[in-house]
Amino acid sequence: MVLLKSLGVVGALIMSLTTVAEGLDKLTVSQANTLISRALDSRVGYDIINSLTTEVGPRLAGSEAEARARDWAVAKFKALGFKNVRVEPFLVDYWERHVESAEIVRPFPQKLRVTTLGGSVATKPAGVRGQIVRFASLQALIDAPMTGLAGKIVFVDEHMTRTQDGSGYRVAVRKRSGAANEAGKRGAIAALIRSVGTDQHRFPHTGQMNYAGQVRKVPIAALSAPDADQLQRALLLGEVEVKLSLEVESMGPRLSGNVIGEIPGKTDEIVVIGGHLDSWDLGTGAVDDGAGIGITLGAAKMILDLNRKPQRTIRVVMFGSEEVGLVGAKAYAEGHKDELYRHVIGAESDFGGGKIWRFDTLFGEDKLHFAAAMHAVLGPLGIALGNNSASGGPDMGPMRALGVPVATLKQNGWDYFDLHHTANDTFDKIKPDDIAQNVAAYAAFAWMAANLDGHFRASQD
Amino acid sequence: MVLLKSLGVVGALIMSLTTVAEGLDKLTVSQANTLISRALDSRVGYDIINSLTTEVGPRLAGSEAEARARDWAVAKFKALGFKNVRVEPFLVDYWERHVESAEIVRPFPQKLRVTTLGGSVATKPAGVRGQIVRFASLQALIDAPMTGLAGKIVFVDEHMTRTQDGSGYRVAVRKRSGAANEAGKRGAIAALIRSVGTDQHRFPHTGQMNYAGQVRKVPIAALSAPDADQLQRALLLGEVEVKLSLEVESMGPRLSGNVIGEIPGKTDEIVVIGGHLDSWDLGTGAVDDGAGIGITLGAAKMILDLNRKPQRTIRVVMFGSEEVGLVGAKAYAEGHKDELYRHVIGAESDFGGGKIWRFDTLFGEDKLHFAAAMHAVLGPLGIALGNNSASGGPDMGPMRALGVPVATLKQNGWDYFDLHHTANDTFDKIKPDDIAQNVAAYAAFAWMAANLDGHFRASQD
Numbered sequence: 001m002v003l004l005k006s007l008g009v010v011g012a013l014i015m016s017l018t019t020v021a022e023g024l025d026k027l028t029v030s031q032a033n034t035l036i037s038r039a040l041d042s043r044v045g046y047d048i049i050n051s052l053t054t055e056v057g058p059r060l061a062g063s064e065a066e067a068r069a070r071d072w073a074v075a076k077f078k079a080l081g082f083k084n085v086r087v088e089p090f091l092v093d094y095w096e097r098h099v100e101s102a103e104i105v106r107p108f109p110q111k112l113r114v115t116t117l118g119g120s121v122a123t124k125p126a127g128v129r130g131q132i133v134r135f136a137s138l139q140a141l142i143d144a145p146m147t148g149l150a151g152k153i154v155f156v157d158e159h160m161t162r163t164q165d166g167s168g169y170r171v172a173v174r175k176r177s178g179a180a181n182e183a184g185k186r187g188a189i190a191a192l193i194r195s196v197g198t199d200q201h202r203f204p205h206t207g208q209m210n211y212a213g214q215v216r217k218v219p220i221a222a223l224s225a226p227d228a229d230q231l232q233r234a235l236l237l238g239e240v241e242v243k244l245s246l247e248v249e250s251m252g253p254r255l256s257g258n259v260i261g262e263i264p265g266k267t268d269e270i271v272v273i274g275g276h277l278d279s280w281d282l283g284t285g286a287v288d289d290g291a292g293i294g295i296t297l298g299a300a301k302m303i304l305d306l307n308r309k310p311q312r313t314i315r316v317v318m319f320g321s322e323e324v325g326l327v328g329a330k331a332y333a334e335g336h337k338d339e340l341y342r343h344v345i346g347a348e349s350d351f352g353g354g355k356i357w358r359f360d361t362l363f364g365e366d367k368l369h370f371a372a373a374m375h376a377v378l379g380p381l382g383i384a385l386g387n388n389s390a391s392g393g394p395d396m397g398p399m400r401a402l403g404v405p406v407a408t409l410k411q412n413g414w415d416y417f418d419l420h421h422t423a424n425d426t427f428d429k430i431k432p433d434d435i436a437q438n439v440a441a442y443a444a445f446a447w448m449a450a451n452l453d454g455h456f457r458a459s460q461d
Numbered sequence: 462m463v464l465l466k467s468l469g470v471v472g473a474l475i476m477s478l479t480t481v482a483e484g485l486d487k488l489t490v491s492q493a494n495t496l497i498s499r500a501l502d503s504r505v506g507y508d509i510i511n512s513l514t515t516e517v518g519p520r521l522a523g524s525e526a527e528a529r530a531r532d533w534a535v536a537k538f539k540a541l542g543f544k545n546v547r548v549e550p551f552l553v554d555y556w557e558r559h560v561e562s563a564e565i566v567r568p569f570p571q572k573l574r575v576t577t578l579g580g581s582v583a584t585k586p587a588g589v590r591g592q593i594v595r596f597a598s599l600q601a602l603i604d605a606p607m608t609g610l611a612g613k614i615v616f617v618d619e620h621m622t623r624t625q626d627g628s629g630y631r632v633a634v635r636k637r638s639g640a641a642n643e644a645g646k647r648g649a650i651a652a653l654i655r656s657v658g659t660d661q662h663r664f665p666h667t668g669q670m671n672y673a674g675q676v677r678k679v680p681i682a683a684l685s686a687p688d689a690d691q692l693q694r695a696l697l698l699g700e701v702e703v704k705l706s707l708e709v710e711s712m713g714p715r716l717s718g719n720v721i722g723e724i725p726g727k728t729d730e731i732v733v734i735g736g737h738l739d740s741w742d743l744g745t746g747a748v749d750d751g752a753g754i755g756i757t758l759g760a761a762k763m764i765l766d767l768n769r770k771p772q773r774t775i776r777v778v779m780f781g782s783e784e785v786g787l788v789g790a791k792a793y794a795e796g797h798k799d800e801l802y803r804h805v806i807g808a809e810s811d812f813g814g815g816k817i818w819r820f821d822t823l824f825g826e827d828k829l830h831f832a833a834a835m836h837a838v839l840g841p842l843g844i845a846l847g848n849n850s851a852s853g854g855p856d857m858g859p860m861r862a863l864g865v866p867v868a869t870l871k872q873n874g875w876d877y878f879d880l881h882h883t884a885n886d887t888f889d890k891i892k893p894d895d896i897a898q899n900v901a902a903y904a905a906f907a908w909m910a911a912n913l914d915g916h917f918r919a920s921q922d
């Protein structure tokens with residue numbers, strides 16, 4: 001009995017050092033747990049977000065500020081000890097906001113708080129003035145007759161539902177382009193929408209819109225929720241006339257770029273993590289997406305500090321010009337298309353600073369045991385194993401479409417759309433403990449992905 | 462025993478109909494309780510706030526919008542059935558905000574959200590530009606040497622403490638005038654303060670400031686809390702230069718006025734309740750002080766609907782130009798000085814829309830039994846009996862100084878300074894149930910004060 005027991009211990013020890021269980025050896029799992037425990041005690045991610053949002057501030061795609069953000073990123077990568085640091089430049093159509101205002105001129109003169117949606121045309125210099133026609137939803141506008149809106153200002157008052165997983169956004173965001181395009185078709189002179197957001201503060205939410213092919217382009221702006229309420233209350237009392245002045249400008253192609261830094265691996269395979277470096281112009285882009293930059297760069301820094309070369313290269317990509325149409329993500333996928341087969345997995349953090357609560361994947365169906373193995377390590381952070389239809393984050397979209405497996409370390413987005421694309425998206429909203437949990441999860445995830453014995457693509461791929 | 466018991470019941474009945482206990486007869490108490498129960502079921506106060514903030518919106522002292530608010534008030538008083546409705550006009554120095562902006566120009570160019578304090582001088586048209594010198598408190602600036610600030614921009618970064626009773630405001634508000642005056646003495650070119658407020662949103666809080674006699678006038682603006690944080694973070698990294706452009710204008714005397722409506726009593730004595738009609742220009746003045754207007758006018762409307770003539774006249778005063786220095790309150794006290802002796806008591810509602818939690822008085826020490834008697838009715842609303850050093854509300858100040866007894870139906874101000882003097886002070890922040898509790902308390906209070914057999918002044922007065 002004593003002998004057998006001793007033999008059992010030795011046997012277990014041999015197992016723990018050598019056996020590959022679900023692709024992860026014990027050492028990798030142990031290192032992942034070390035990363036988690038160190039990350040939870042660290043402020044590295046929080047400090048990076050602080051640095052970016054303070055030392056650069058807002059960084060609109062294509063702007064001089066985004067160029068400063070690239071300089072910041074190169075310097076930060078180098079200071080932290082990353083290798084192969086470089087900027088991969090591309091061009092983006094630059095659009096800029098100058099001055100914007102709105103007011104009820106009749107019957108109750110008062111200002112309304114609006115912000116122009118990205119990509120919108122300007123109003124004429126003196127502004128446009130017209131009667132408001134309200135639609136409770138985009139669908140109601142789509143269903144409206146083609147006549148009766150000429151010379152009017154369309155107001156799409158659709159509300160957004162608060163959800164943990166962000167699903168309310170996918171529904172509500174359609175009106176950003178839809179309201180302008182449907183208004184344009186019907187001869188309206190402008191469009192207003194209730195902001196795509198969930199807060200009840202007087203911050204309008206900006207965001208990109210796109211004109212449909214042949215449609216007449218009408219200017220479009222978002223009202224803050226209290227202003228949309230106010231306009232609705234005024235409309236209950238009769239006709240309302242609004243004046244809208246949106247001085248914005250499309251200024252042609254400008255330089256943008258993705259900034260890359262690496263922890264070189266022993267093989268030429270690549271694990272990609274990252275966030276996007278650009279932000280909207282109104283806030284300092286702390287939750288969108290300073291958080292993603294801090295989380296993923298912080299996680300990679302924790303890995304660097306292990307002082308162990310991973311099997312696969314861990315590549316941190318700070319995408320440029322995400323907000324205006326995933327321009328950096330498309331440039332990356334195009335520029336790296338010949339090596340995408342060596343991209344083992346990708347995951348972007350671009351959903352704010354809330355805690356991760358679910359681990360979703362997009363792996364080959366025969367590779368889901370790797371998801372389970374990785375989840376066994378991530379689970380104690382309060383993370384559930386989710387589904388196998390992960391997006392991987394917006395900037396992973398173009399790579400994902402080309403077959404790169406992705407994972408989503410899904411954050412709690414309950415409050416995300418309170419701040420998203422507003423002036424109120426500032427560093428004070430970042431919670432250090434939540435960021436530390438994210439850094440811990442990304443560090444463990446990236447380390448495991450980089451050292452896992454196996455691939456996430458389906459075997460037949 | 463049976464006989465004795467019957468006699469006892471009859472005796473109690475006689476007592477209840479005729480005996481004056483602490484100045485309040487049973488009928489008045491019963492009517493006060495009826496008012497409370499009806500008010501708690503009513504939306505009258507809420508609807509008035511809606512009407513004022515929607516149909517007028519912001520109403521800066523002396524502005525055309527404040528004139529529209531007076532028209533609204535006269536029409537509303539009349540529509541509700543009040544008597545002796547009139548405007549008592551006076552002049553106010555009119556100050557107006559045009560355009561304002563601030564930005565860090567060095568080392569991290571980015572915009573800051575500011576608002577000019579009321580009464581501030583403008584910057585020169587091109588703005589002023591200078592190095593920031595931060596003081597953690599107004600006292601630190603007061604204690605600073607008289608040299609070393611020439612050509613600089615002073616930044617007073619003092620925080621405000623959140624309190625239920627608003628006591629944090631009295632401390633924090635000193636910097637509104639103090640920062641400019643101390644900066645002016647020391648040759649600084651401008652002053653910035655962290656907003657006098659308790660929120661962490663990107664709304665700067667405005668509010669009136671006054672220059673001390675012979676001090677050089679420097680322009681002053683408030684930063685939102687996140688912007689003050691940002692400036693502080695930037696300063697931790699080195700010298701910071703800010704450009705400030707405040708286009709504001711003092712435009713000389715303009716017409717303002719108090720609007721008055723009454724429920725005439727059987728005697729010439731007067732009970733005054735009210736709020737202030739003006740608001741700052743940034744929000745629609747829902748909590749400051751649409752709430753006070755709705756609460757007190759709503760309460761008086763509940764009394765009107767009793768269809769019983771009170772002993773004393775109940776006068777509702779909507780004061781004009783409160784925000785810029787109690788101008789309407791001073792005009793009222795001056796204009797009515799010969800009849801102030803007939804003003805039995807006054808109470809203003811000007812602390813937002815939160816529930817009333819305490820009943821404070823300023824009565825003769827020998828009249829505190831009346832406070833106890835009234836409190837016996839108010840208590841079930843969740844209202845404690847407080848102290849005998851009530852302010853009566855800002856606009857009661859000038860009357861109080863001339864000996865008019867006052868009461869404060871003290872509201873929960875925990876969240877009040879999140880919204881106070883910001884663009885975010887809008888109708889959606891008003892909670893119907895909280896307003897109903899206020900209306901109930903004011904209705905009962907005013908009814909009891911109007912029918913109480915006795916006076917609140919000390920007997921020796």
